[in-house]
Amino acid sequence: MDTETASRPARNGHHAYGDPFAAPPRDRTQARATRADGADGDRDAENRRSAPSTLERLVGAIARGARGRVPAADLDERDPDFIRETLPGQWLLASLWFRGEVRGLGNVPEDGPVLLVGNHSGGNVPADSLVFTLAFSTYFGVERRFHQLAHNLVLSFPGLGFLRKYGLVAASPENAAEALRCGAAVLVYPGGDHEVHRPSWQAHTVNFAGRRGFVRLALEHDVPIVPVVAIGGQETALFLGRGEGVARLLMLDRLFRLKVLPLSIAVPWGLNVGDFLGHVPLPAKITVEVLPAIALREQFGPDPDVDEVYDHVITTMQETLDALASERRLPIIG
């Protein structure tokens, strides 16, 4: 990624590094200099700026190409008629295959902007999203604006363009802010690829990888946070590991904003590296519980501490996930 593109958001409002809701680094050299110590870091950064290697130029070119495939966020691409017409198919899948159950939708404010914060499971075929978005659409009606923030790779993957009609936009502060300004309900999974590919033995752990951007977003727009806790998604395959080291080695982060190269055993591939083509999810029972809305300034004072709010959200969600886990007798069956 070159200095110029790093210093401004991409046309889809996406940043290449870290928490999608965090402020982007000022530029690559500054970001590196921050990590380095003092003058040595500055000198080091200066040297790099003056002589980008061939590999770096190649990586930059591929990254620009990949970002170019991410469509510009256009909230108007959401199509309520399309959503309504596809509800029966979603309902069949959610009811028969995943035996989905969503509780507490009455906790979502009836109207106005709201930030729905969920834990995410199931690799690149997250069944919990399907079950929840279906339930939300039937409960509030497809007329209510509802946007989901998704990873770049989802939006740029060939054949998945139709997902934009459901309201999917690239996860970025700009897109989330625009959706909230429109009065939409916005669903965000702060854990993203880090959480969705966690090993199966960590299935009952909420893991946002310390990403606090959603708290800042809610504070900035003064919207309530509604935690959405789901269980069962991580039982749709046997997830073995994230492969973060391999992803770093292959520079997937810089190329595709992908910090993982997960390894799983999944239908129909058997050993599944990367999960790029998805998999056939096992018919695990998905249960989703929507928790009461958290009005940040009412609950934490006029100037809430981001860390305190983050800890509260994580703790609340983890307690609920533990309770949901205790209800399950057997994996997959539920």
Next chain:
Amino acid sequence: MRVGAAIDVAAPPELVWEFVTDPARYLHFMNGITRWEVTTEQDRGLGARYRTLMRVGSAEVGGLVEIVECDALRDLAWTSVTGIDQRGRWRLRERANGARTRVELRLQYGVAGSGIIGWLAEQVAAPAVRENLRRSLQELRRQAEHEQARAAAAARRAAARA
């Protein structure tokens, strides 16, 4: 897809009519209904609107409905304004010189434009919806007959006192 259920209630049509026109009672006798909220100033009769939801499978399905036919003591019909396409109808018919009532509940639902998948979903959902209607009518009968029995007992007590 159209599903329906019918039942005989040992109560006059006036009492059953009170049940089916009062939105506050729906959550108490309608099986599977999780929401039946009045959204207009008038709470019953022609033009009244309700926000309704029925749990079917993994979702609560419904939408905004409006009363489009109100023939007192006989017919009450509604149709959807938003949400899934639906038409519903209560048919009340007097039996045994007004001592009993034949109650029929019909529900027609679907999603226009959803094609063969929509047809399949309607078929799969039908048994659950039909069961909801059947249980609703059973509960309606239980409550209506209970109320009828209480009214009759009160009348007997009043007559005895007199």
